[in-house]
Amino acid sequence: MATRALSISRLYGHERDRLRAIARRILGDPVTAEDLVQQAFVNLLGRSSHAEPPPVSQAYITAAVRNLTLNHLRNAKRHGEVALDDAAMAAIPAPVASPEDTVIHRAELRRLLKAIEALPRRRRQVFVLSRLAGLSYAQIAGRMGISRNTVISQIASAMADLDRALG
Template sequence: MTAQLLDVTRLYVAEQGRLRAYVRRILRNPASAEDVVQQAFVNLLGRHPQGEAPSPAYVMQAVRNLALNHLRDSRRRAEVEMAGEPLDALADPAPSPEMAALHRSELMHLLTALAALPPRRREAFVLCRIEGLSYDEVAARMQVSRNTVITHIVAAMAELSRRL
């Protein structure tokens, strides 16, 4: 072990509790405070000249600078994340041109199949499934029994299913 490593290790053991408490007050996050203090000592090992032990005041300033950098960077990341939310609202809810063409084609197939149904069956199906009337309302409008309406709708659905 080099003398520099021993000096930095002794300084870490002596000062790390006080430095963590200081950084925790700045960041308000104990886990991040620990990371910042450790990063400061790693930086000291890489930058401090051989043979000289860093002073506690120098270490305090290095830890403070790292903590402020961490705070600034976390705020910047938060701003970027917040900026993404309004962008999601700008997405066009309309279907793509391909989907619109596909839906138009499916609608044309359905309308063709509906047109091929017998008139009374088509009328019962349209009144019930498209206009949303109940079986009783359709029966009253068509002047037939409820069971006849049900029979027309079931037959229409079977024929449409077969055609589509």
């Protein structure tokens, strides 16, 4: 096994640039080409433990990289993937809310905060610790000195109260 891994490592060192060039010619994307070459070698290493592992040869790994590259193209077409370079990504404007959307969202947030404020004290504490502070039910129970089931019950009641308040 160690000898086989060493052979695969040597093959990677000798063939990596040539295989990247093949994948890059097919894809036109050097980053994805590098990823696919690495994936081919990872696959080869993973198959080393099989009863009959594939050969560690230039021909085998070339075919593997070519197949992975073609599969990637096929999947990209099926899923409508679009590759953008760094310049194209930089040209995409960041989504900015319109002034109207900002006013609407702020009003909704004020309504939500008022509804949370109106919850009974313990229910509000449990809700805030869970939903805003991100604590687990067990952490809340330990911090507040109540059972986990009480935490669950308080959160369910808080959600129902907020649903009614925000209608």
